[in-house]
Amino acid sequence: MICIPAIDLLDGQAVRLFQGDYEKGEAVGEVDSILKRLNHAKAQLLHVVDLNGAKCGQRVNESLIAKIVQKAEMPVEVGGGIRTMEAIEAYLNCGVKRVILGTAALEDETFLKAALARYGDQIAVGVDCKDGFVCVRGWLSESQVNYIEFAKHLEALGVLTLIVTDIKTDGTLQGPNLTMLKALRSQVSLQIIASGGIRDLQNLRDLKDIGMDGAIMGKAIYANTIDLEAAVKLCREA
Numbered sequence: 506m507i508c509i510p511a512i513d514l515l516d517g518q519a520v521r522l523f524q525g526d527y528e529k530g531e532a533v534g535e536v537d538s539i540l541k542r543l544n545h546a547k548a549q550l551l552h553v554v555d556l557n558g559a560k561c562g563q564r565v566n567e568s569l570i571a572k573i574v575q576k577a578e579m580p581v582e583v584g585g586g587i588r589t590m591e592a593i594e595a596y597l598n599c600g601v602k603r604v605i606l607g608t609a610a611l612e613d614e615t616f617l618k619a620a621l622a623r624y625g626d627q628i629a630v631g632v633d634c635k636d637g638f639v640c641v642r643g644w645l646s647e648s649q650v651n652y653i654e655f656a657k658h659l660e661a662l663g664v665l666t667l668i669v670t671d672i673k674t675d676g677t678l679q680g681p682n683l684t685m686l687k688a689l690r691s692q693v694s695l696q697i698i699a700s701g702g703i704r705d706l707q708n709l710r711d712l713k714d715i716g717m718d719g720a721i722m723g724k725a726i727y728a729n730t731i732d733l734e735a736a737v738k739l740c741r742e743a
Contacts, residue, residue: 506713508740509698510543510733511552511723512536512573514566514585520556521724523676525633525640527556533727536573542726544578546733549740550602551581552668552700552721558586559607560642564595574600584631584668588613593620597627605668607631608641610659611648621663629666629698630659634685640672652685656693666696668721674702676724681708687715704730709739 512519515527519536523529533539543551553573557565563586564570574581583596584605596604603626610617610630620628633640634652641648656667669689671682681702690697699712700721712720720740725731 506709506717506740507549507698507719508709508733508737509550509552509582509719509721510546510548510726511554511700511721512539513554513556513723514569515556517566517569521676521727522556525672525675527560529676530556536569537576540573540576542733544576546737548579548733548737550719551577551579553581553583554605555583555585559584560586562586562588562608562642564592567595570596570601571599582629584629588616590616590620590623593624593628597624603627603629603666605629605631607633610664611639611641611650611655614662617664618662626665628664629668630664631668631670632656632659633670633672635672637685653689653692656689656695660693660695664695666698666718667693668698668700670700670721671702675700677702678704678724678728678730680704681712681720683711683715686712686717690716706731706735706739709736713740 519533520530555566580602582603583601588609593604639648639650696718698719699717703722
């Protein structure tokens with residue numbers, strides 16, 4: 506399992522939200538100082554989200570993301586507002602390892618298929634869930650699509666990696682939704698990256714036990730409820 510710290514960007518600042526609520530955004534420090542900390546811990550992958558982009562469908566924080574990619578000593582994946590081939594190409598051309606499609610994956614299957622055909626494993630899909638249903642447009646719109654059925658469909662299309670977030674646990678430090686993730690793990694064989702609610706090393710052990718391939722941590726890092734270096738070491742262990 507890989508350890509994946511997160512930097513969420515809103516209006517040019519690194520923030521954390523509570524349960525996806527844009528009105529409950531909390532600044533967590535300067536991006537440069539955060540990157541120094543993550544580089545020192547030798548994290549395996551960095552997860553960056555353009556929250557403005559997720560809401561409006563544009564690359565609002567693109568210039569800042571490009572600077573993050575230059576300074577990060579680990580591969581970077583980016584999500585938030587990536588809904589065109591031009592957007593994918595722009596991020597990959599600036600050195601991003603993988604882009605995450607969310608709204609576009611649900612609402613424009615033709616685009617998703619074209620992206621997969623051209624870029625393969627450089628495409629991941631974010632499956633953001635609330636009460637078992639997929640949410641889009643920066644988590645502001647809830648669909649009637651069941652997360653497991655959606656995941657099965659994505660796997661059939663050739664998606665190799667899912668980034669799965671339980672919105673109700675995100676930013677709460679109350680632990681991941683193991684029941685939801687375990688149910689999904691039993692239904693698909695692609696890579697599953699878990700996000701939402703992670704507080705401590707025990708949460709990471711639990712995620713490893715149910716077969717997760719990666720774990721994204723945001724608030725736990727900034728609230729200092731988890732030792733990032735210990736988390737990276739734990740995730741690297743067989």
